[in-house]
Every structure is written in structure tokens, then in C-alpha cells.
Amino acid sequence: MKSILLIGQSNMAGRGFIEDVSPIYNEHINMLRNGRWQMMAEPINFDRHVSGIGPAASFAQAWTADHPGESIGIIPCAEGGSSIDEWAIDGLLTRHAISEAKFAMETSELVGILWHQGESDSYGERYKTYEDKLLSLLKHLREELNAPDIPIIIGELGHYLGEVGFGKSAVEYKQINEILSKVAQTEENCYFVTAKGLTANPDGIHINAMSQRKFGLRYYEAFSKQKHVLDILDMEDEWIEKAPKRELTKKERIFVQSTMFALGQLSFEEFSINISNINESK
């Protein structure tokens, strides 16, 4: 199995409202829990009790479409509100992410790192020291994970920042975006992903669920083509329209029924009948 490490702050963890998009169930997408793999369900990156939709699920869904029969695992290590200083190479978040990745690498091959961070550094001229700090982190991760050439995908901060709600204080997001772009352009095996057209929750800081689905597709485009993604992808709207129409496998349909039963939405009798029907279907 291949695996992908998620690091950064809340928009990598995901704060899109779960009820705003159709769920993604896919038996070939896993997430790390207690050092082991479980079939994916959102929220993947449960750094907070309010965690929701991030870019990882649509990234992984796109990956599986390109790799029939293969599986991918998501290693969720993004932390809401974290600044670049909290991702110092000797900091807890970095050491913990490396530890989680190493557990995952016992049973998978790490093939990529997705980074989205910077809102917490978009004020007070923090951009002036951001580049060196990010470069230091990326170098350290490549060394510690023994992955010198691994693709690192860097997502841009939302263009809606600096305006309203919690996003209002992120007045220097353009300066951070310039640095994110510069790092991606100059570092080997680093790719930049635009946030063009992405919109926010009412808080003015968190990418909404639908935009996170699109963002994940862009991250995947950059990852799979090994190129910068500097514009909206033509296929985004079509992908989102088609996504809920994908027919679920038996295992995925059982997963959905098991979820409903575990949450008390079905009696044991209803659950048993539904599972029998799935098992007897062709």
C-alpha cells in the first residue's frame, strides 16, 4: 500500500461542513488509527472535535481511480491553529508527525507529503522569516523519513483571507502565498497548488467543504503529474457532480450499513436484513 502524510494547520485537517458534500466511501482508501489502517471515513484528521472535510478524501478518491485495485493510506497529522514556529524540527508536532509516519511506513510506502499552513503566520511580518523555516522543515522531513525525493505538495492560502470573521487578521496572506510559491518553484520535487476560486465557511478562514473537494483534486493533479497547478482544473465541477454516482462495492455498502447500525440508526433486525441483501446481491 502507498501512503500520504498530511501536515499543516486547520485547512489541511479539514473544517468543511460534512453535511455539505456527498460522503466518499472507498474500500481502497484507508486512514491511520492507533498506528494501523482503517477504512476511511471523514473526518480523517480528527485534531479537533469540530474537524470536517479536508482535501485528503478527494485526493485519495482521485488516486484510486488512477490505480485500480491498489490501496492508499492517509496519515493525518495536521493541527488546527499551528504556526510555522510550532512546526520547528524539534517541535512536538513535527516529532509526532514523523513518529506517526514511521508507524505507517511499517506497513506502507510513503509516496507523498501534503502541506497547507500559513494562516497563523499571515500577520506581523512573520512572512519575512517563513521561507527559511519551511525549507528547514521540508529538509528535515526528507531526512528523517528517509525519503529524499518524495513529492511535497504545497497548497496556497485562500484568496478570501483578510476580509471577514476569523480570516480578518490574516492580512499578510499574499506575502505568505508568494513564499509558498517560491519554495515550491525552487525546491526539487515540490509542487504548488493554487487556491483560486476556493471559498470559505462563514468564519472567513476555513475552506468550505465543496472547495476542499476541489482543492484535493488539485493536490492530486500536482502530485500525479509532478507539476504546479496554477489554475482551476477544467474537470472539477464534473468530478463533483459525478462523485456521488459512483457505484459502491459490497464491502463499501456493508461499511455504510455498519456505520448506521453503530450510530443507532438501524435496529439489529434491519441491519441483519440489509447485510443479507447486500451479500446476496450480485
Place this chain on the structure above:
Amino acid sequence: MKSILLIGQSNMAGRGFIEDVSPIYNEHINMLRNGRWQMMAEPINFDRHVSGIGPAASFAQAWTADHPGESIGIIPCAEGGSSIDEWAIDGLLTRHAISEAKFAMETSELVGILWHQGESDSYGERYKTYEDKLLSLLKHLREELNAPDIPIIIGELGHYLGEVGFGKSAVEYKQINEILSKVAQTEENCYFVTAKGLTANPDGIHINAMSQRKFGLRYYEAFSKQKHVLDILDMEDEWIEKAPKRELTKKERIFVQSTMFALGQLSFEEFSINISNINESK
């Protein structure tokens, strides 16, 4: 800060339905996320997307009542469906739990371990080898965590097992309970907690939310008094009746409002007004 490690299978992680009990908000209760502490909200132990109410929240709530002004942190490492063999000393779950505990111990003093496991070993005469395996795990944890005298609280399996639903296959739960009791009685600093009177979700295997609140109080009684808890506590019903009446602090009220806003249940204007009102209240 003090901290408590949760290990075992799904009934330690928690599968009680969240909507069945009043929520516990307490600024002195934290949970480990990405190696750091966050204010607690349930589900604490997010091993699965269907995770819910476990024993940890009422345990911690009772702890804070006895330790005014102090804080406690929960280290969630329980894993649904795991058997005692999966908790072998060189197994992934054990190594991951030790790793998480060590991250927590950078910023807290580990003062207890809560264990609840055995449903996955309640068939096929697995009880015959369970005692040695559990003893080996407890000895290993004490050594690795450099905590030779730390109290370990062992909860009994539900008396409702072996009857219906997913619980039906746990036909040898009484034999496992005998061993859990024996280990707790013979090992130093180990205490046993009865499951008497606890009831299950419709699945016949998972302790329901209200019973988990009671179970947490029993775990705390065993922990705080350093004794076995072999019967229902007189105060359980009264505690549960009184719990929602505890007045929230300003920080806790802000936490509740921030949760609602983050989940899209309030506009930014409503949220801002509510926060102002809280800050201006006495």
C-alpha cells in the same frame, strides 16, 4: 498536569450514543491530539468514525471535582475490535500506545492506566492463555513507561454479553471476567471494577452511553480509593442527574459557542454577540 492512558478495545474507546447523555465540558480536562493537549470534547478516543461515549469523560469529571484548580489529560489509545494478541508487547498497538504516552509525558505526569478489553477473546477457549498475556502487557507497560507502581484499573466485561447481536459470540465472557478479576486481585496496584447493572446498545456488545458514565465513575472510585469496586456505587444516579446542572465557566461557555460556530450552527454576528455577552458577564 496529570494524565491517564486509555487502552483496550471498543468499550474503552467508547461507543455510547453521544446524544443519549448530557455533554461534559470542563476546561480542566484535556485530551491528547497530535502529541499535544486540547480541551476535551467527546468522542475522546477517535479510533473509528463511529466512536462515542466511553468511561473517560465521567472519570475525568469526577477527578476534577476532587482536585480543584488542577488539570487532567486523557491519552486515547484504545482500539476497537482488538484482541489480547494484538496487545502483545511487540505489537503495533502497544508500541503506538507507549509512543503516545511518552509524548504526553513530556508535558504531564502519567498517574494511571485504564484497561477494558476481552470481548474479542470471549470465545474458542482463548481465556486459557489470557492471563499470561495480560500480565505480560502490564509488566511491559510499567517498565517502558518507567512507572513501576502506577495504578492500573481493569474493568469487567458487560454481564449482558453472549445473548444478542454482535455480543452473541462472546459466549466465554464469564471466564474472561474471572481472569480479569484474578489479575487485578493478585497484581500490585491493580484494581478491578465491576460491570454490574451496565446495559448495552442494541448491538448487544457496546456499553451504552448512560452506563459508560457510571462505569467511568466506578473506574475513578477504584483509582482514587485504590480499591476494587465490586458493586454499583450509591451515588451513580445522583451524579448523572446533577452532572448537567454544573455551571460552566466563561472558558467553557466560549468553547461551546466556538463549537457551534465552527459547525455552522451560528452566524459570525450571532457568535460575536454571544462571546461579548459571555465576556461581559460576571
